[in-house]
Amino acid sequence: MADPAVTILFEGRPLTCRPGQSVAAALWDHGVKVLSHSPKYGRPRGASCARGHCMGCLMRIDGVPNVRACNTPVREDLRVARQDTGAVYGRPMQAALANTGHLMPVGFYYKWFTKPTIVAKLFMRFIRPLTGVGRLPDETARRAEAAGHDAAPPPRSRDLGRWDTIVVGGGAAGLGAALAAEDRTLLIDDAPRSGGQRREALDLAAAGDGDPLAGLHRLRRLREVLHQRDALLDAAPHVTRAAATTVVGCYQPDMLLLRDGTGLAVARADRIVWAAGALDQLGLFDDHDLPGIIGPRALYRLAGRDGIDLRGRTAVVWGHGPDQWLSAALLHARGARVILALDPTAAPDADALATARRLGWRLLTGVRPLAALGRAGSLAALRWDAGQGGTRDETACELAVICGRGKPVYDGAYQLGADLVLDPLRGGYVPRGAAAGRWDGRTPAGLRLLIAGEAAGATLADLLEEVTA
Amino acid sequence: MSKRILCRCEDVTIEEFGKAYRDGFAEMEALKRFTGVGTGFCQGKGCLCESALELARLRGIDPAQIPLTNIRPPIEPLTFEELASLDLPPLMGEMETALLRKDPEVGS
Numbered sequence: 178m179a180d181p182a183v184t185i186l187f188e189g190r191p192l193t194c195r196p197g198q199s200v201a202a203a204l205w206d207h208g209v210k211v212l213s214h215s216p217k218y219g220r221p222r223g224a225s226c227a228r229g230h231c232m233g234c235l236m237r238i239d240g241v242p243n244v245r246a247c248n249t250p251v252r253e254d255l256r257v258a259r260q261d262t263g264a265v266y267g268r269p270m271q272a273a274l275a276n277t278g279h280l281m282p283v284g285f286y287y288k289w290f291t292k293p294t295i296v297a298k299l300f301m302r303f304i305r306p307l308t309g310v311g312r313l314p315d316e317t318a319r320r321a322e323a324a325g326h327d328a329a330p331p332p333r334s335r336d337l338g339r340w341d342t343i344v345v346g347g348g349a350a351g352l353g354a355a356l357a358a359e360d361r362t363l364l365i366d367d368a369p370r371s372g373g374q375r376r377e378a379l380d381l382a383a384a385g386d387g388d389p390l391a392g393l394h395r396l397r398r399l400r401e402v403l404h405q406r407d408a409l410l411d412a413a414p415h416v417t418r419a420a421a422t423t424v425v426g427c428y429q430p431d432m433l434l435l436r437d438g439t440g441l442a443v444a445r446a447d448r449i450v451w452a453a454g455a456l457d458q459l460g461l462f463d464d465h466d467l468p469g470i471i472g473p474r475a476l477y478r479l480a481g482r483d484g485i486d487l488r489g490r491t492a493v494v495w496g497h498g499p500d501q502w503l504s505a506a507l508l509h510a511r512g513a514r515v516i517l518a519l520d521p522t523a524a525p526d527a528d529a530l531a532t533a534r535r536l537g538w539r540l541l542t543g544v545r546p547l548a549a550l551g552r553a554g555s556l557a558a559l560r561w562d563a564g565q566g567g568t569r570d571e572t573a574c575e576l577a578v579i580c581g582r583g584k585p586v587y588d589g590a591y592q593l594g595a596d597l598v599l600d601p602l603r604g605g606y607v608p609r610g611a612a613a614g615r616w617d618g619r620t621p622a623g624l625r626l627l628i629a630g631e632a633a634g635a636t637l638a639d640l641l642e643e644v645t646a
Numbered sequence: 647m648s649k650r651i652l653c654r655c656e657d658v659t660i661e662e663f664g665k666a667y668r669d670g671f672a673e674m675e676a677l678k679r680f681t682g683v684g685t686g687f688c689q690g691k692g693c694l695c696e697s698a699l700e701l702a703r704l705r706g707i708d709p710a711q712i713p714l715t716n717i718r719p720p721i722e723p724l725t726f727e728e729l730a731s732l733d734l735p736p737l738m739g740e741m742e743t744a745l746l747r748k749d750p751e752v753g754s
Contacts, residue, residue, distance in 0.1 A: 217657035218649065225654075229722075232655060232687035243687075243723070334731045426719025436722060440731050456691060461660065463648045548648060584695055588721040591714060599702070599709040605695035606714050 185255040194251040201234045201246040202483035210468040210555040214261045221554035223468025227475040332440030339445045346452035347371025350630020352406040354450040355416050362416045369421045374474050376403045377481035378507045385510025392532030395641040402644040427592035430622035448625040451590045455583030455631035463548035469556025470577045473500040480511050488512035496580030497523030499637045504578045518544050585632045594620035603634030653693035655686020667704050674715045
């Protein structure tokens with residue numbers, strides 16, 4: 178039985194939502210994809226990472242500004258509003274600037290009207306409100322009102338003490354490291370359930386009509402491995418799990434500052450495993466920042482836990498590699514019309530292609546996105562660079578999943594003292610000298626640090642090699 | 647108008663980044679301060695690698711020669727209310743971030 182629906186108030190309008198959804202997903206289901214606007218050109222922004230990283234979904238929720246709609250679950254009577262609609266000159270002015278901006282030289286806003294001081298002051302007073310973040314809420318009034326429903330208690334901080342091992346990241350690499358640790362281990366995961374970003378996507382795809390994972394043998398094997406490791410961890414007495422917990426900062430030599438639903442916490446360890454995975458990389462084609470263009474990790478969240486309604490929607494999945502195929506399988510399982518657009522480097526095997534044909538996915542080959550075309554602020558079509566001859570075909574779609582090289586999450590590893598180097602072949606900053614998705618050593622401050630999995634530059638394809646070996 | 651946005655939070659286009667480079671800002675630490683890449687809400691999660699790669703392309707050098715800019719905590723947005731809840735004095739001595747060592751190195 179489905180839980181009873183909840184109703185949120187979006188700019189005064191009651192919207193019915195499925196419990197467990199994020200605010201961003203609920204708004205998507207009601208056709209609201211533009212959640213905020215960029216500060217300078219007023220470009221539409223939406224839930225592009227859906228995991229609390231990109232900040233495209235900052236909204237005013239229950240009166241509090243700058244709350245991430247993708248990380249906020251819906252609740253009865255939750256008040257949600259775009260926070261840049263109250264800008265002094267409003268959106269029309271911002272839109273006008275966005276369309277006339279090309280007439281002004283690059284960087285005019287910090288080069289013009291800087292002298293004399295009086296002119297600079299007037300210019301600042303004019304240009305600042307254009308960012309449209311609006312006014313800060315009245316905190317006293319907010320608390321009084323929040324007391325009406327389930328007012329959250331003020332945050333408190335805790336000390337989680339010292340551990341033998343702390344593992345950051347509950348994906349395949351993190352689960353593997355926690356299992357291998359054998360000593361007192363704390364496993365930190367930003368998701369409420371560990372297993373990585375792909376676990377739920379794999380489960381949903383496996384249960385889809387027509388068995389979309391049928392020809393994707395290695396992905397099916399990954400699903401088994403994730404379930405296996407998760408079950409083993411459940412039975413492992415040495416591991417304590419901290420779910421729905423994020424790392425706020427790392428302090429040398431060995432301390433982590435964490436945040437969960439109740440507040441901040443500090444924890445220390447003799448050994449830290451940084452297995453925080455990778456972020457989506459959306460490429461740099463024209464207008465690639467339009468809402469409706471996401472990466473596979475965002476899709477796993479939106480079509481997975483958030484369960485946005487994709488029935489009958491047209492979605493392009495561009496790129497190559499296993500994340501592209503898992504994205505397509507998940508979209509298919511969710512009832513979307515899948516257009517599989519293979520980039521020139523894609524080399525799918527025969528079984529995968531047979532699955533695509535059997536399920537009726539439209540296939541484009543050897544294409545690269547050249548530009549995104551929008552309507553009403555969100556994606557309406559992709560324009561392709563089809564290579565030779567310079568043909569410029571367009572494909573209408575309301576969702577595009579760009580499956581580029583994942584970008585290793587480096588911030589915590591950097592703060593702990595790891596030596597990172599920019600390597601485009603591994604997707605970004607990776608530990609210097611990392612081999613086979615692994616860097617194991619000591620930081621200059623003496624901490625035993627292991628960087629593993631996608632955070633060390635491995636790809637899902639590498640991981641699949643490992644689990645099927 | 648179609649644009650190719652390098653940094654979404656601060657609305658920096660590829661064109662603006664290149665202009666800043668030609669204006670003489672040739673290091674990531676300087677470009678970060680001048681254009682704003684990496685200083686927005688997401689603190690560079692969406693743009694630092696991309697910007698560093700673009701700089702390597704502009705300078706015609708190996709990307710491995712572009713060091714990471716200093717990434718200070720917090721790497722996750724916090725409220726002042728949460729920060730205030732921290733029992734800071736006992737932690738202060740231990741809160742040595744990479745920046746203390748790195749700042750003189752990278753000239754930031």
